Amino acid sequence: MSKPTIHDVARVAGYSIKTVSRVLNGEPKASPATREKVMAAVAALNYSPNLSARSLSGLRNYMMAFVLGSNLDNPSESLQNEYISALQVGAVMAAREAGYHLLVEPLGMAAEGFEERTRRLIAMPAVDGFIFMPGLADNPVLLELLVQRPGTYVRVSPGREVPSLPAMVRIDDYQAAFDMTRHLLDLGHRRIAFIQGLPDFGSAEARFNAFCAAMAPHGGHDPALLRSGDYRLASGREAAESLLSHPEPPTAIFAANDAMALGAMAVAHHRGIRVPDDLSIAGIDDIPMAAAVWPSLTTVRQPLVAMGKAAAHYIIARSEGRHDGPLPGTFRHEVVMRESTAPPRG
Template sequence: MATIYDIAKKAGVSVATVSRVLNGVDHPVREETRKKIIDAAKELGYRPNKIAKSLAHRRTYTVALLIPSITNNFYTEIAEVIEQKLGEKGYSTYLCNTQRMIEKETQYVDDLIARRVDGVIFSPTRVKPEDNLVNARNLEELRKNGIAVVAFGSHFSNVSQVYINTYEGALEATRYLLELGHRRIGFIDGLEAGTRKSRRRGYMDALRMAGIEIDANLIVSGNLEMDGGYECVRKLMQIEEPPTAIIAVNNLMAVGALKGAKDMGIDVPGELSIIGFDDSKLSEVVEPPLTVVKQPLKEIGDVAVGLLMEQIEGESMPRMVELKTQLIIRVSCTRKR
């Protein structure tokens, strides 16, 4: 494969001149020389070597997207904008999918440091509560090695992040159900919940403010996949006084819950109202279409890239951007009878 030395020889100039011409550096070069170089490069089928460039520049123009799942549409939708925006700015994206395995997150972080990525967009993998510590350590490791980071989907200190106010989202969803007359509202939470338990807090606060006591039996946890929702709804519907409405903290569990209810012969929304989190094709297409708390996925990706660029190219300090959710009302909820 041709190098700039080959071009230099062919054009009868030095490599410095070749580099200048090929990179449009601000240094005078005679038009004639320029042409010779361009021609030589073309004839040799020259392909710049970004590895060598990276080494010299100490910049790789690569960013990693480090997420817990890539089969969940929530991440996929965000990934699409992120990859696109980064591409527009000349960055390539490493896909790092932990599959919710915390050890993989740490492995990735090690490798990404070795690969000298310029930045990482990070949504923590958290299955057990202790994983939070690992997440924080990983984040710190990245920062210590001079890598820009922006997080989403959880809270960390001293890191840029796009924060989606799911507390309010859950609050709004719960209030909506209350307005429909529901009093026994089930809550399908994620794996031991995040650090802040925002959604759960929103749910509980809405109930409290309405003067309804929290019933621990109405709160169960699932694995964030469809089967998790499926199991949870069975549990919830078998307690003494089952709920007449249910909120699930993510898209897949909401659909799983719907399926579970149907399989138990429960009519949705007739006998049971369901609200999910995260909008997607799934929620629309299911029968009945799900009312959901939508998170602004495109915007999350957009903002994440923006915050990252601020750090990489602008050297600015970490900061947080807050985004709001939106309640999309479809037909999976109805007035309590």
């Protein structure tokens, strides 16, 4: 006889999995009557929510891993962690509803012993599936190891298609960057600077290519207005300092993510350059800080919480033996026009 699951408890108690999970986690939202019915079902089924007992059952382990990479090993170093945090919130929400736990594991690509650490991580028997963050999602060493060891893997914002690793969550990065560049062009800007992302991130190449394609019908981009960045706020500051010192500075700066755009905005404020009167600034992601700064940042919204949920739901479905459900895939983006962009002077 198979061991009862949280789905069985929900069916017997007559409540949703979310409600049962709240009761089992001791959350105060459930009423005494609801709690009594759920616990009665738990007793009747001899259900054990204990994680170690689950792992010893030989069935699912109720654990998934959320794997960080690149400069995200230390999230406090960068506003990029707002992007990661939103994805993590979505994954946690989905995991909790199904009685799962989320393990957060740093796996820096530049760290010594990366390949061996990765090999050990994906061999962990207590983990039902893995969600790999940008950078890692396209790392050739990681991809080779994943192909060699079949498992349940979801890649976030990959640029490379791997037939044996079809599960991914992303937006259309090319179209998103193209749409934002078109927004700046439609406002009348032609001297548009672009701050690029890390080359290890598949999205960085797509966003840069889209910027170039959108600029092509308008005389193309000026190579002198291109700067490299690493997705951190500090690199946005450094790039903006250089761009705004140019003899013919740009009238708009488009950064490949919000953190770098906010770094550029800080430089503009420090120099007394008014945004958007003297300089328009735009980014991609729509992290919480984008709406909180002044002026609020024009950006491209990624549905990050929904993407995190979809990644976790896929792992849960596969661990339950449901292989016929849809793969997580490409989500719709949205250009969010706020106060940091306007037509150029003159």
